[in-house]
Amino acid sequence: MNYWLLKSEPSVFGIDELAKAPRKTTSWEGVRNFQARNFMRDGMAKGDQAFFYHSSCDVPGVAGIVTIVRAGYPDGSAFDPDSEYYDPKCIKDNPTWYAVDVRLDEKLDPAITLETLRMHSTRELKDLLILRRGNRLSVTPVTKREWDFILSLREVPTRVRPRPNSVKK
């Protein structure tokens, strides 16, 4: 069982769209970077879990948790001339690009923000790839240690406490 982080721009596809998708499942397609492709094709297995990360938005951060429900398979959008992800160089019997299917397990509300992650960038999360300067990879591995630590940063819903001056005499 491995852990990953998947980046998406919410203006293109965000956590709320995944939540509304049939069976809360979508095809994670359109990845056009070889290193990311290799992770999807060779690294991801059914049952792996991933953080759904929102990038290029008001509050970048981990917005949810997903499970890989289908391991890497050829990305059909690469062969579709009508798709914005169409890659004319792609040859059908030797696919260049791969997709996986992901299912939403849980939306994190509030999200674990990039700002929060950065607070730990010199210690627990010093090797987290997303925090590395200039990192643009949209699919990155996360260690179990990092995974567990990031989940521990979740905000516990705050209870409404009775204020002292509202205590009955």
Add this chain to the structure above:
DNA sequence: GCCAACGTTGGC
């Protein structure tokens, strides 16, 4: 194989 030019990403 080198590397300059170019396009894209993503935080700010």
Add this chain to the structure above:
DNA sequence: GCCAACGTTGGC
């Protein structure tokens, strides 16, 4: 909108 960082492309 800016800009640093990076990947890709193509000429040589």
